[in-house]
Amino acid sequence: MGSKKILLVEDDPNFGTVLKDYLALHDYNITHAKDGIEGLIEFKNNDFDLCILDVMMPRKDGFSLAADIRATNKEIPIIFLTAKTMKEDVLKGYQVGADDYLNKPFDSEVLLFKIKAILQRKESDSSKESDEFEFAIGKFFFNSKLRHLSYDGGENQKLSPKESKLLKMLAVHKNDLMPRELALTKIWRDDNYFTSRSMDVYIAKLRKYLKDDEKVEILNIHGEGFRLVEN
Amino acid sequence: MGSKKILLVEDDPNFGTVLKDYLALHDYNITHAKDGIEGLIEFKNNDFDLCILDVMMPRKDGFSLAADIRATNKEIPIIFLTAKTMKEDVLKGYQVGADDYLNKPFDSEVLLFKIKAILQRKESDSSKESDEFEFAIGKFFFNSKLRHLSYDGGENQKLSPKESKLLKMLAVHKNDLMPRELALTKIWRDDNYFTSRSMDVYIAKLRKYLKDDEKVEILNIHGEGFRLVEN
DNA sequence: AATTTTTCTTAAAAAATCCTTAAAAACTCA
DNA sequence: TGAGTTTTTAAGGATTTTTTAAGAAAAATT
Numbered sequence: 001m002g003s004k005k006i007l008l009v010e011d012d013p014n015f016g017t018v019l020k021d022y023l024a025l026h027d028y029n030i031t032h033a034k035d036g037i038e039g040l041i042e043f044k045n046n047d048f049d050l051c052i053l054d055v056m057m058p059r060k061d062g063f064s065l066a067a068d069i070r071a072t073n074k075e076i077p078i079i080f081l082t083a084k085t086m087k088e089d090v091l092k093g094y095q096v097g098a099d100d101y102l103n104k105p106f107d108s109e110v111l112l113f114k115i116k117a118i119l120q121r122k123e124s125d126s127s128k129e130s131d132e133f134e135f136a137i138g139k140f141f142f143n144s145k146l147r148h149l150s151y152d153g154g155e156n157q158k159l160s161p162k163e164s165k166l167l168k169m170l171a172v173h174k175n176d177l178m179p180r181e182l183a184l185t186k187i188w189r190d191d192n193y194f195t196s197r198s199m200d201v202y203i204a205k206l207r208k209y210l211k212d213d214e215k216v217e218i219l220n221i222h223g224e225g226f227r228l229v230e231n
Numbered sequence: 232m233g234s235k236k237i238l239l240v241e242d243d244p245n246f247g248t249v250l251k252d253y254l255a256l257h258d259y260n261i262t263h264a265k266d267g268i269e270g271l272i273e274f275k276n277n278d279f280d281l282c283i284l285d286v287m288m289p290r291k292d293g294f295s296l297a298a299d300i301r302a303t304n305k306e307i308p309i310i311f312l313t314a315k316t317m318k319e320d321v322l323k324g325y326q327v328g329a330d331d332y333l334n335k336p337f338d339s340e341v342l343l344f345k346i347k348a349i350l351q352r353k354e355s356d357s358s359k360e361s362d363e364f365e366f367a368i369g370k371f372f373f374n375s376k377l378r379h380l381s382y383d384g385g386e387n388q389k390l391s392p393k394e395s396k397l398l399k400m401l402a403v404h405k406n407d408l409m410p411r412e413l414a415l416t417k418i419w420r421d422d423n424y425f426t427s428r429s430m431d432v433y434i435a436k437l438r439k440y441l442k443d444d445e446k447v448e449i450l451n452i453h454g455e456g457f458r459l460v461e462n
Numbered sequence: 463a464a465t466t467t468t469t470c471t472t473a474a475a476a477a478a479t480c481c482t483t484a485a486a487a488a489c490t491c492a
Numbered sequence: 493t494g495a496g497t498t499t500t501t502a503a504g505g506a507t508t509t510t511t512t513a514a515g516a517a518a519a520a521t522t
Binding site: 087090091095098099100107109110113116117145146160 | 326345
Binding site: 427428431432434435438451453454 | 507508509510511512
């Protein structure tokens with residue numbers, strides 16, 4: 001997974017640059033906009049995972065920008081930065097849909113943790129629905145969530161977790177190369193001689209399950225990986 | 232919709248009582264526990280929407296309590312209250328999975344907004360609480376409110392509260408996976424070895440009740456959960 | 463308040479499932 | 493050809509599930 005994209009909108013050039021570098025150092029992909037207008041343009045032209053907005057800015061303040069952002073995206077987390085500890089500001093921020101709020105000067109490590117916490121929350125929310133779990137493979141129907149493989153006129157074949165994950169990975173790359181290394185690092189979480197042998201055992205099992213449709217094959221590409229083909 | 236249930240764990244009796252009343256005045260249903268131990272007991276015996284935990288408490292501090300809460304429920308929002316503005320505390324809080332953090336003394340109106348913001352976020356995430364209570368399962372008719380299971384020509388089978396809740400949860404997910412963890416956290420309010428065994432016992436009971444229709448089965452998906460299928 | 467009934471948990475053994483490892487045979491490519 | 497890679501079968505150990513049964517806890521009844 002690539003690093004997370006963060007939109008930082010901060011008019012103070014010194015502070016903004018330092019903060020950008022600090023976050024970039026921690027493997028975030030930062031886009032730094034100098035004011036609200038520029039921030040909105042950047043937002044519309046990119047696909048960010050998180051926004052960090054200064055409240056007081058010329059041309060367009062943080063709240064106004066947040067409102068515009070919320071108009072197109074109700075999900076994206078927003079963190080406000082503010083110099084003032086004004087209660088009205090805090091309330092306005094939450095009304096606009098802030099996820100968090102930090103008073104300057106703040107501890108950069110705390111900001112880092114907030115970012116991490118918020119992104120993790122998003123992660124666990126969205127990782128459920130985003131991935132497919134139903135696949136057509138030749139005459140077979142495969143459901144990776146229920147871990148079963150079936151076809152008209154045949155019985156329901158139950159799959160073990162590893163069998164299911166491996167078949168899913170092959171199905172995602174259907175007719176294309178599924179690199180050995182990918183399955184080993186993602187499913188076996190280690191790429192060594194033994195896990196590689198184990199994976200071969202699982203490929204053999206899947207071939208058995210799929211042998212009722214001779215149009216479906218798992219081909220080996222020597223030294224590279226496997227290919228699930230549908231003729 | 233009933234008012235949201237909030238667990239407030241705060242050892243200072245004056246502050247705790249005032250805060251409880253203030254929140255109760257704003258239509259929240261507050262349970263006030265005096266320390267971490269009591270808080271954990273309350274948590275296990277109820278179904279809260281949000282937890283507000285003081286950090287420094289006798290017997291069991293807020294972090295320890297939060298860790299125990301997270302062990303059974305990874306979703307529930309947690310807000311920490313702390314007198315100290317210590318960076319280590321804030322970091323520890325986020326590590327444990329805090330959703331927000333407030334330094335005492337804080338503005339009660341700010342707390343109110345945070346609560347509202349967090350609960351709204353949850354709302355949009357998981358508005359998936361079924362209030363149905365009548366289900367058709369194969370030739371059976373099941374009423375989870377009256378806790379009975381019947382079919383034409385068979386006698387009326389009465390179900391215990393746990394039997395009924397479990398069958399309802401299976402019925403809501405009919406033909407789909409009902410994760411073990413879901414039933415354990417929602418019905419048993421704890422996910423451990425013993426509650427898991429207990430659940431298995433109940434699955435066995437339900438299978439007996441449902442065996443008069445061989446088209447209806449409760450299948451196990453190893454390591455994942457169960458599936459109520461209708462063939 | 464005491465007794466009965468129902469509900470739920472805990473225990474423990476048996477069964478099923480899952481994964482790794484081993485080892486021999488077949489295959490591929492230089 | 494021969495070294496390295498892939499395929500396949502099978503044994504074992506670990507984990508998870510199933511089931512029965514006993515006793516504790518809670519609820520209902522007398």
